[in-house]
Amino acid sequence: MEILQGLQKPIKELPSKYFYDEVGSQLFDRITELDEYYLTRTELQIMQQQIGDIAATLGPHCILIEYGSGRSLKTRQLLDHLEQPVAYMPIDISKEHLLQASVELSQSYPHIEILPICADYTSNFTLPRPTQPGGRKVAYYPGSTIGNFDREPARKFLAQIARTCGKGGGLLIGVDLKKDFSILHRAYNDQAGITATFNLHLLERLNSELGTDFQLDQFGHYAFYNPGQGRIEMHLVSLSKQQVHLGKEQIAFHNYESIWTESSYKYTLDEFGQLATSAGLHVERIWLDPKEFFSIQYLSVI
Incomplete structure (x- = not known):
């Protein structure tokens, strides 16, 4: 365990x-x-406002690979707007939740091949082969979870994603940004005591x-x-x-x-760009909320 x-x-x-x-x-x-926890709603706000541009950046016929998919709720917004995606590969360590979400997604998106992978996504694993030939592999890592890694493990993890997606592939990732300390303090010390x-x-x-x-x-x-x-x-x-x-x-x-x-x-845009480059990735697009609290970034494999 x-x-x-x-x-x-x-x-x-x-x-x-x-x-x-x-x-x-x-x-x-x-x-x-929670009102204090800005991260999730800000990321969703960016997705809602920029989904057309985000989907166009990922391109047609892609193979979407989600790291730590959970219930795949955020992914549905992507799948609704992607142009003829070939396959969706959710990766999660919880087999029960993974299989349940995959069944629900198969029913909602019968034209997309759902290929679940039960694994610790920080370890080595093998991608299944889709039935239909596809375009580039695009990893999806929302929620600013990259922030839970220390710097060197974060670099190694991003490099692993780059190797998985290969030349021409990419990564769509949520990255929380540096901001006023008081906003960060409230986000992790809510008044209701849930955290x-x-x-x-x-x-x-x-x-x-x-x-x-x-x-x-x-x-x-x-x-x-x-x-x-x-x-x-x-x-x-x-x-x-x-x-x-x-x-x-x-x-x-x-x-x-x-x-x-x-x-x-938390990162500045320049700091995360440098981290991405050190892992063999290049920042191609950045989408921000009006307050610039959070970013969704598309990185291409160098």
């Missing part, structure tokens, strides 16, 4: 990507609806899956923007000196010591 693989790293640095389950997904869906509940749910998973004995009321959610690194950091802070048990192991926490659960890097 991914959660066990995560324990190869120190438990005080476990990233939250290892702990998504049904409850975590539901909590994140609630986060995306805090989401963060603390990681400890619930550890208790449930691994038999640890975290006391949730002894940890507090803390998120802040680190300007030197250009990232939001999410932490769970120990509110007392305490011991947590994992089997026969004892993990000591000092008062105010934290578990670093997630990073979310």
Whole structure:
């Protein structure tokens, strides 16, 4: 299980990507609806306003490959506007959700071959061969999830996508942009406390899956923007000196010591362009919202 693989790293640095389950997904869906959390609605706004241009940039007869497809909700807008796409290949690690979404998409888009891939998309996997010959391969990676990678892993991941799509292929990606610190602070510290509940749910998973004995009321959610690194950091802070048990192991926490659960890097357009170039990709098009909070970018394989 991914959660066990995560324990190869120190438990005080476990990233939250290892702990998504049904409850975590539901909590994140609630986060995306919060007034403070601008990311999802801003990306959707750009998609709605620019979908014609975006679809034209991807071109006719493409093979669309989505990394971390989930329920493929955002993808439907693309599929509705693409010119005669040959195939759609959703990649997701959750087999049950992947197959359910694929059945629904096959019913909605009978003219598009749906070829689901159950895999960890950061690992090596093989693309299925479409029945019909197609044009270029275009990867789709929405939601600014690239920000959850540290810089070097982000470069390697983008390079992997470039190799998968090959010469002439491309990547349509959502990238969150640097902005006023107060806007970022509110986005990850909502007044309703949904993000805090989401963060603390990681400890619930550890208790449930691994038999640890975290006391949730002894940890507090803390998120802040680190300007030197250009990232939001999410932490769970120990509110007392305490011991947590994992089997026969004892993990000591000092008062105010934290578990670093997630990073979310923000970029300027130039910074992300440089990252893309280092991974063998070239920024061809950028679509922005009026406030320039968020970007959707099309990168071509060099």
